[in-house]
Amino acid sequence: xxxxxxxxxxxxxxxxxxxxxxxxxxxxxxxxxxxxxxxxxxxxxxxxxxxxxxxxxxxxxxxxxxxxxxxxxxxxxxxxxxxxxxxxxxxxxxxxxxxxxxxxxxxxxxxxxxxxxxxxxxxxxxxxxxxxxxxxxxxxxxxxxxxxxxxxxxxxxxxxxxxxxxxxxxxxxxxxxxxxxxxxxxxxxxxxxxxxxxxxxxxxxxxxxxxxxxxxxxxxxxxxxxxxxxxxxxxxxxxxxxxxxxxxxxxxxxxxxxxxxxxxxxxxxxxxxxxxxxxxxxxxxxxxxxxxxxxxxxxxxxxxxxx
Numbered sequence: 001x002x003x004x005x006x007x008x009x010x011x012x013x014x015x016x017x018x019x020x021x022x023x024x025x026x027x028x029x030x031x032x033x034x035x036x037x038x039x040x041x042x043x044x045x046x047x048x049x050x051x052x053x054x055x056x057x058x059x060x061x062x063x064x065x066x067x068x069x070x071x072x073x074x075x076x077x078x079x080x081x082x083x084x085x086x087x088x089x090x091x092x093x094x095x096x097x098x099x100x101x102x103x104x105x106x107x108x109x110x111x112x113x114x115x116x117x118x119x120x121x122x123x124x125x126x127x128x129x130x131x132x133x134x135x136x137x138x139x140x141x142x143x144x145x146x147x148x149x150x151x152x153x154x155x156x157x158x159x160x161x162x163x164x165x166x167x168x169x170x171x172x173x174x175x176x177x178x179x180x181x182x183x184x185x186x187x188x189x190x191x192x193x194x195x196x197x198x199x200x201x202x203x204x205x206x207x208x209x210x211x212x213x214x215x216x217x218x219x220x221x222x223x224x225x226x227x228x229x230x231x232x233x234x235x236x237x238x239x240x241x242x243x244x245x246x247x248x249x250x251x252x253x254x255x256x257x258x259x260x261x262x263x264x265x266x267x268x269x270x271x272x273x274x275x276x277x278x279x280x281x282x283x284x285x286x287x288x289x290x291x292x293x294x295x296x297x298x299x300x301x302x303x304x305x306x307x
């Protein structure tokens with residue numbers, strides 16, 4: 001048989017571990033992942049039950065209280081995405097490696113799956129507040145962020161990375177989005193612009209949950225600040241995403257890993273199938289900006305005093 005003592009569950013777990021450790025957009029503190037246990041194969045549909053908000057009524061001790069039935073609904077999360085890995089381990093290579101091939105191979109498979117999944121979820125985040133999305137009011141649109149040469153100060157039509165966070169915070173506040181668990185995912189260039197702002201470097205020292213979230217680089221204005229290379233870029237702009245975990249739902253499962261002998265070579269083949277899907281469940285909980293980075297053109301205002 002292929003790969004002596006091959007146990008599918010152990011190989012699946014070995015792939016899943018580096019996959020989970022590398023996720024930024026797909027980690028549970030960014031997206032809701034409560035529905036993964038229902039996945040069996042690609043094409044499955046996960047039904048998410050939604051409950052309407054109860055009506056808040058004025059109390060009068062002389063009047064009987066009114067009890068209402070809550071309305072409910074269903075959001076369908078379709079597991080319509082599938083990726084696989086398949087690699088060959090030649091018998092000669094296996095002997096030379098003294099059997100130590102599982103760790104590196106499964107680790108790289110996990111990282112490869114992660115990269116595609118994070119880009120996929122980032123696309124959903126862009127849709128949530130993007131053109132034609134459910135909550136267009138949550139878009140800042142295109143912003144020119146100062147980061148680079150020049151004066152370093154925003155000029156006409158320019159802004160700072162810090163002020164972008166302020167505006168994203170305002171968008172979420174205007175939608176009455178809870179403040180607990182807020183995050184903002186930024187590109188490396190946007191993070192660089194933040195580091196050039198003393199307001200960020202001062203508040204960043206106030207404490208973070210660094211041990212709890214992948215990719216976290218700081219904290220500011222109530223946001224955990226995370227960095228990812230998988231921010232969706234369009235026309236040289238980077239997507240900046242702010243939100244709360246309940247706004248997007250994501251479900252993922254490695255449903256199959258197997259080993260078999262190659263028909264044409266003295267080698268083993270290891271392959272696995274990963275299925276997943278995402279759904280916007282609370283679009284009001286996501287705000288976005290499309291940032292480009294420009295040299296500052298602003299100047300200090302010099303106040304002169306008449307003699």
